[in-house]
Amino acid sequence: MLDYRLLEALGAVIETGGFARAANKLHLTQSAISQRIRQLEFLLGQPVLLRSTPPVATPMGRRLNNHLQQVRQLEMDIEQVAQNEPLQIRLTVNADSMATWLAPALASCELSARMAFELVVEDQEVGLDRMRNGEVMACICSEARAVNGGAVRALGVLRYRALASPEFVARYQTRERPEHLVEAPCLVFNRDDQLQHRFLASQGLPAPRRQHHCPSSEGFVKMALAGMGYGMLPELQVEPEYRAGTLVEVWPEASLDVPLYWHYWQTESSAMKALRQAVTTHAHQVLVQPD
Template sequence: MLDYRLLEALSAVIETGGFEKAAQKLHLTQSAVSQRIRQLEHRLGQPVVLRRSPPVATALGRRLNNHLQQVKQLELGLLDEEQGEPIKIRLTVNADSMATWLPQAIAACPLSTQMDFDLVVEDQEVGLDRMRNGEVMACICAEAQPVNGGAVSSLGVLRYRALASPAFVERYRTQSEPKRLVDAPCLIFNRDDRLQHQFLEALGLPPPVRQHRVPSSEGFVEMALHGMGYGMLPELQVADYLASGQLVDVGPVFILDVPLYWHFWQTESAPLTALRRTVLDHASRLLQG
């Protein structure tokens, strides 16, 4: 029989990335958290966390954390919605969805005022790792294959264009000589962001030489507007700038449709089902089909 106090300690260490932060989250001492992890490992006969900086869950540790997340889903389904306690919802989302269509979709859920959201921002290509490791209740990402114990629903596609300011295009002459894009400053969200690389690859060009790393959707747009670089931007986010001519195609018109999916556990609770259905409904109207 699993001791869920011990699993909560494991989950906190994985989620926060350290024993000290896990102790703060659980309102325990660091030694108490360490003791619970050791107790769990003693009962199971093998390690659940590799003592690194930050700690890394073993394969068993990830399975246990995954199991705990599904148990939490079942517990949510047993809660009385009228009891007045907020429902804690932890989701992995991509930054561009947060900057465009997702807040409106979440707010439309009838239960949203009863929910406390913890939104973990990850690139759409890698966000599913959080769910695979049992760290979140649901995930929006570009991966169509569900995790073990999970299911998936298609949301639609977020359309991207390779854009920059007119001054940038004129300075680097990227429309008349696309090969100059390789040496021109390129905007990337983080090290997992490969959209710009896909753009250059589609033009038969090597990866960008110069890169500005801008881990903010709003900052990404501002950097492009002020001529600091070019990048793949969601049409939904920059429609007004395209209409006004403040942003233009940096080279040949290039459209990249990134599919988005909502991943959820098969043990999905009623509140999460309501949220998912509302988000899917709004995505069908706000995203490309």
């Protein structure tokens, strides 16, 4: 039988990205963390971490961390009865969900007052990697296929439009000459963000050649309003600006729908089930629902 203190050390290194930070998280010395990892590897007869910067879990390390996440799910129900400590909930979410619909969804869970959320922000197209590596208890992303040991529920569609300031559209004449979008400055959230590329591809155009990287949903909107570039923006986030005409479409009636899914472990605690149901109910009310 595995010693769960060893698994907790492994999980802390993976979650925090380093031995020193894992030691701080578990209130241990860095030497104690290293010793527990070595002991785990000795018991298994194989490495669980690649000693890179940051450390990377091996396939066995990912399997063990997945197992640890599912055990934590089951422990939640016991902790609810045994103590009054807040429930630590670690979720992977995309920034645009945080900036638009997610906060009321989390708050709508009747148990949210007893939860302590740690939200890990990742692009909706890559966020499931955190779940696959066993780093989080649930994940909101655009991938429909569940990870091993997990399940998935559809939330709805976040609709994006390619928007910019009226002055930007006039300057680059994007409505008359959509091919100008390839050379015009384009706003991109980060290097994982492919929405703008997908939009251009849907119009038969190559990838944008000039990009501004802005890893902030609010900053993204401000840069578009200032005429710095065009970008794919969620309708939910910019409805007032769109209605007022301070943000306009660079190409008429062109939108991009991104489906969102809630991923969770099959060994789901009652608290996580309540959270999933609350988030799903709220999402179905505010997100576009496919026919």
